[in-house]
Amino acid sequence: MASRLSRVWPTLSRVRVSAALGSRCVSQTPKSSASSAAVASDLQPVSPAAQDSHGHAEVSPFEKNPDFHGFHHHDSFVDEWNMRLAFFFGISVAIVIGGTFIHYLPDHGMRQWARREAERLIKQRESEGLPLMTENYYDPSTIVLPSSGEE
C-alpha cells in the first residue's frame, strides 16, 4: 500500500504542489514539458516578477541580499538592525540580565533556608546520638486531660 502510494505520490505532489507553489520554486523547469500540461498555473502565464498572495517574488530574497535575516524584505539596513536589536533585547537583556536578576532573588518563604537548616540539624543530632525528632511535639506532662467517666 505504501509502495503503491510512493509510486503515485511524486507525480501527484508535483501536480498539486506546483499549483500551490507556482511561482516560488527557485529552479523551474520549462512549462512546456508534458507533466506540467495539467498544472493549473499554466492557465495564468507565470512571469519572473509574478507575486504570490504574500507579495514574495519568484526569486528568493537571499538572491538579492545573501545576509537576509527574515525581518525586512527590501531594506537590508533595516533588516540587519532589526536583527541586532531583537537579539540584544531578547537575549542579552531579557534572558541574560533578567536571568541573573532571577538567580539572585531572595529566598522566598525561607524554603532554601529550611532545607539547609534541616540538613544541619540532622548532621548535628546524628553526631550527638540524639534521635532526629522527638515523638511528642508537646511535653506530655504538661497536658491536662479531663478524667474519664465524668460529664
Add this chain to the structure above:
Amino acid sequence: MLKVLIPTIMLFPTIWLTSPKWLWTTTTAHSLLIASISLMWFKWTSETGWTSSNTYLATDPLSTPLLVLTCWLLPLMILASQNHINPEPISRQRLYITLLASLQTFLIMAFGATEIIMFYIMFEATLIPTLIIITRWGNQTERLNAGTYFLFYTLAGSLPLLVALLLLQQSTGTLSMLVLQYSQPLQLNSWGHMIWWAACLIAFLVKMPLYGVHLWLPKAHVEAPVAGSMVLAAVLLKLGGYGMMRMMVMLDPLSKELAYPFIILALWGIIMTGSICLRQTDLKSLIAYSSVSHMGLVAGGILIQTPWGFSGAIILMIAHGLVSSALFCLANTAYERTHSRTMILARGLQIIFPLTAVWWFIANLANLALPPLPNLMGELMIITTLFNWSPWTILLTGLGTLITAGYSLYMFLMSQRGPTPNHITGLQPFHTREHLLMTLHLIPVILLVTKPELMWGWCY
C-alpha cells in the same frame, strides 16, 4: 504593576507614530523591554500573600508566572507575525500590532486583578481582539465559523458566571480576592447553590477547555494566524485555569462531590483528544488537540484542590504555554513555505533544515514531558495527586501519558524524518528571525528547570 502597565499602554503611541520602516524593530524592542521589566514581579515583597501597591492590581505567586508569560509572549508574537503581515498596507500592520498590544493590556489587568469583577471584565475583553485577529487575518473561509464557535462558546459559559458573581457580591458584600480568602465558608446546601457552584466554574472550564466543551479550540487555533494561535495556546487557555484556581477558594465544601464528573470528563478527555491527535493530518489541528489534552490534565489537577494539584497545574500551564507556542511557530514556518498545513506535504525536513530539526526535536520532547523539563514535573505532580485521590485514575493518566508520547513522536517523525520529497528541496532556507523565535521560546523552558520555585504557587 504600573511600571509594566504604563509602558504597555505606551506601546500604542509607539505603534502609530513610528515610521513604517522601523515599525517592527521598535515594537519588538519595546515589548522585549517590557518583558524584561516584568521579571521584577518575581520579587515578592510578602512571604505569604499578595504583593501590591494599591488595592486594585496585585500579584501573588499564582498570578506572577502567568503575568510574566504574557509579557514574554508579546515580542514573540510580533517576531512570528513579521513575515506574513509585512506585505499588507502599513495601517493594517499597525492595526494588527495594536490588537496584540491591547490583548496584552487586557491580560495584564486580568491576571493582576484583585476584584473578581475586574477579572471577569478583562476575561471578556480579551475575546474581542482575539476574535478580530482570527476572523480578519485567518487564511481560510472556515475562520468565520471558528470565530463564531470561539465567541459563543466562551460567552455562553461566562454569562452564568456574571450572574453567579453578582449573587456572590450580594451574599458576601465584596468581590475582592484579598477579602474573600478570609471570609466565612458559605452555606451551600441547596440545589440552587449547586447550580451557583456550576455557574462559577463553567466559564473557566469552557476556556480551559474541558473535554465536552472543547470544540471551539481546534477551530480557533487552526484558523487563527500564528500570533493568534500563540496567544490562544499560551495564555488565553490559562485564563481559564487561573480563574478556576481563584474561584475554588470560595466553593468548598460543595466541590468535594460536585467536582467528580468534571474530573472524570477531564481525564477521559486526555485519552480521547490524545487519540484524535494520532489520527490528524493537519499539523495545527494536531497541536490544538494536544493543547486540549494537556489542559485536561491541568483541569483535573485544579479540581482536586490539593497543594500538589495546584502546584502541578501552575507548572504545567507555564511549561505548556511556552512549548505549545513554540510548536505553533514551527508549524507556521512550514505553513509559510508550503502554504499548507498537511503534515505529509512538509515531511523529511531534517536533511534540508538541520537546525530547525533541533528545535522540532526539543519542542516535541518537551511536549511529551521529558524529564527534567517542567512539563514532566507538572504532569507528575498532577498524576500523583490524582492517584492519591483515587488509585484508578492511574489507568487514565498513564494511558494518557503514553498516547501523548505517541503523537509527539509521530509529529516529529512525520515532519522531520523519512525521505525528503522532491518538492521540498526548493523551499526557502530558515531565517535568523525564525531561529531567534525558537530560542526565545525554548531557553526559558530549559532555564525553568533550574529554578522551579518561581512556578510553585502559593500552596507549597
